[in-house]
Amino acid sequence: MLQTTPIKNGLILGSILCICALLQCFISKHSYVLYSGFIFFILYIFFFIKIGRDFRNINGGYLSFGEAFKAIFFGSSVAFLIYTVFRFVLYNFIFTDLPEIEYEASIDLTNRMFDWLEGMAPGNAELTDQIDQMRDDIDDQVTVDQFEFGPMKILSELSSRIILGSVILGLFCALITKRNPETTSV
Numbered sequence: 001m002l003q004t005t006p007i008k009n010g011l012i013l014g015s016i017l018c019i020c021a022l023l024q025c026f027i028s029k030h031s032y033v034l035y036s037g038f039i040f041f042i043l044y045i046f047f048f049i050k051i052g053r054d055f056r057n058i059n060g061g062y063l064s065f066g067e068a069f070k071a072i073f074f075g076s077s078v079a080f081l082i083y084t085v086f087r088f089v090l091y092n093f094i095f096t097d098l099p100e101i102e103y104e105a106s107i108d109l110t111n112r113m114f115d116w117l118e119g120m121a122p123g124n125a126e127l128t129d130q131i132d133q134m135r136d137d138i139d140d141q142v143t144v145d146q147f148e149f150g151p152m153k154i155l156s157e158l159s160s161r162i163i164l165g166s167v168i169l170g171l172f173c174a175l176i177t178k179r180n181p182e183t184t185s186v
Contacts (some may be wrong), residue, residue, distance in 0.1 A: 006071045009076025010074045011049045016077060017043065025095050040083075044076065048169060049074050052176035062180035073166065080161045084154055085124040091149035099147035106147070110138060155167040 017040055024039070055071040056063035075157040089091050091098045114131045 006075035007078055010075035013047045013079035014082025017046040017083040029101050048072050056173045061180050065173050065177045068177050070170050076165050084158045088149050088154055100144050102147045103144045
C-alpha cells in the first residue's frame, strides 16, 4: 500500500488525511471536530509502523534506531505539513463555520464535565459555587476567535504535531528496530 520512500509515504499519508478530513466534514462537521484527532492518531500509528517495517524490509530485515527515526520523521513531517495547510484551507475557505462548531463543542464538553463534577458531590454548595465561577470565567475568557485557524495557529499546530509525533515516533522506532548481528559491535 505505502511506497518505499519516506517522502512518498508522507505525501500519501498527507493526502489520505486530507481526504478523510474532507469526507468527515461532509458527513458531519460536529463529528469531525470531536473525533478527527483520534481517527488521525490511529492513522499516524499505522503509518509509523508501516513505513518502519517497509524500510526495514528494504534493508534486508535490519534497521537501526537512527535509520528508522529519520525515515519515519521525514515522511511524517511531510504529512503533517500537508495536513496542517489543508486544515487552514478547510477552516478558512471550505467550511468557514468550523471554528464556531469547534467553540460550541468545546463549551458543551466543558459543561458536561462540570455537570459530572457536580454529580460527584450532590448538595455540596461550595463545590457548586466554585463550578459556577469556573463556568462564568470560561464564558468570559473563551471566544470563537480562539478557534480561528490563522498563521499563528498553523505554526503552533505544525510544531506541536512534529514534537509530539517525534516522541511517539521514538517509542515506535524502539519497537521496530532490529540490529544486524554482523555489523553490531559489543
